[in-house]
Amino acid sequence: MRYGGFTADPETAYTLTYGIVLKPRFLPGLVFSVDRYQIRINNSLGYNDYDYYYNGCLQSGDPFFCSSIVRNPGSGTLFSPAAGNPTTGFFRGGTTNYYRSISRGWDVQGQYTLGLGGAGRLDWGFNGSLTTFAGGQDSPLLPERNCRGYYNNGCGQQIPRWSHALRTTYSTADGAVSVSFNWRHLSSLTNANNSGDPDIGGTAARAQTTFTGIGAVDDFDLSMNVNVGKRMTLRIAANNLLDKVPPILANVRDLTSLFYNNTIPSRYDALGRQIAVGTTISF
Numbered sequence: 001m002r003y004g005g006f007t008a009d010p011e012t013a014y015t016l017t018y019g020i021v022l023k024p025r026f027l028p029g030l031v032f033s034v035d036r037y038q039i040r041i042n043n044s045l046g047y048n049d050y051d052y053y054y055n056g057c058l059q060s061g062d063p064f065f066c067s068s069i070v071r072n073p074g075s076g077t078l079f080s081p082a083a084g085n086p087t088t089g090f091f092r093g094g095t096t097n098y099y100r101s102i103s104r105g106w107d108v109q110g111q112y113t114l115g116l117g118g119a120g121r122l123d124w125g126f127n128g129s130l131t132t133f134a135g136g137q138d139s140p141l142l143p144e145r146n147c148r149g150y151y152n153n154g155c156g157q158q159i160p161r162w163s164h165a166l167r168t169t170y171s172t173a174d175g176a177v178s179v180s181f182n183w184r185h186l187s188s189l190t191n192a193n194n195s196g197d198p199d200i201g202g203t204a205a206r207a208q209t210t211f212t213g214i215g216a217v218d219d220f221d222l223s224m225n226v227n228v229g230k231r232m233t234l235r236i237a238a239n240n241l242l243d244k245v246p247p248i249l250a251n252v253r254d255l256t257s258l259f260y261n262n263t264i265p266s267r268y269d270a271l272g273r274q275i276a277v278g279t280t281i282s283f
Contacts, residue, residue, distance in 0.1 A: 009097050012042045018108075026046035029113040036106055044136065046103035052138075060141050064099070068092035099140060104133040108164075120172045128164035135200075143199050151214075151264070153192035153201035158267045160187040175227070182221040186267070188215040214247040219269055231282040236275075243273040 019035030056065030071078055072089035079089055110126040134157055135147040147155035162185075169180040190213040195202030223237035246268035263270055 008045055008095065008167045009043045011044050011097075012038045014042075027112075029115075030110070031112075032108075032110045034106060034108050037099075037104065039103040041101040041136075042099075043097040044099075045095060046098045048093065048096050048098065050091035053092055056139060056141075062139070062141055064139050068096075099137050099142075101136040102133055102144060103131075105129060105131040116173075120170060120171055123169045123171070125167045126164065128162065130162050131159050134159040145199050146197070147192070147200060147260070149187070149189060150192040150195050151189050152198060155192050155200055158189060158264055160185040160189055177227070179191075180223045182220075182223075184219045184221070186217045188216045211249055214249070214264075217244070217247065217268060219244050233280045235276075235280075236277045239274045239276075240269050240272060244269065245272075246270050 004022070005078045016038040019030065019033055021033040023031050053065045053068035056062065057069055069091055070088050075089075077089055078091065106129070108126070108128040108130070110124070114122045114124075116122065116224065131143075131148045133146050133148055135145040135155070137144045145154070147157055148159055149161040151158045165181060165182060165184050167182040169178055171178040175283055191211065192200045192202055193206040193208050194212045220238075220241045221237070221239045222241050223235070226234045228234055246263040246265070248262050248266060
């Protein structure tokens with residue numbers, strides 16, 4: 001028995017988006033928008049081990065699973081030497097087409113400018129995202145799995161329910177100096193074992209008493225631009241200004257959820273405070 005594969009089929013996406021933009025007359029300088037998105041991807045690409053098809057076929061007999069068990073028509077065996085690049089005699093496995101991926105949620109944006117007369121100007125920019133569904137359906141016989149706000153047990157996206165960035169910028173009246181402060185927020189994540197949702201492994205028998213989740217995380221960035229004369233601009237920036245340590249998950253190495261070095265670097269800032277200095281000189 002060996003891993004085998006077919007040529008992956010193209011993904012097909014069905015996307016519906018709609019929204020509204022508000023620019024109220026009673027508050028000049030404010031622009032606010034809300035957008036709804038609904039995305040379904042059929043035949044989405046991902047990794048399935050051979051036992052996904054093997055066990056699925058044994059338990060259900062459904063063609064979705066059983067069509068990936070390819071017997072040798074001459075001998076009926078399920079083994080063919082890999083050196084001959086066979087087209088029969090194997091279980092499908094590896095990077096293949098899943099059944100369906102689903103994503104739904106709301107995006108919120110806002111901009112506001114407040115003039116301070118001779119003292120300058122304040123600008124605010126806000127971007128937020130509320131995820132209502134992040135997951136999919138692994139086969140036509142299985143229920144949809146909503147991994148929004150969860151990690152572990154195959155919930156590898158680590159997508160929080162809510163995230164946002166709020167940037168406040170002060171500029172002097174002559175535009176010579178601007179200072180920007182950015183607040184980045186990620187809401188908490190819960191271990192799927194403790195979700196209470198059996199579709200993602202949240203059963204009483206699997207519930208954990210340690211490392212049950214990750215609290216909300218807030219990071220702050222500060223930057224400044226200064227025009228030195230007419231031909232030189234100086235830039236200074238500090239990302240993760242307070243040197244926030246990323247959430248620690250002790251004794252964890254979950255390949256599905258991409259946990260390495262006891263944290264989730266794909267989601268959280270694992271580098272600590274970063275300071276950058278730059279300049280632009282015109283001749």
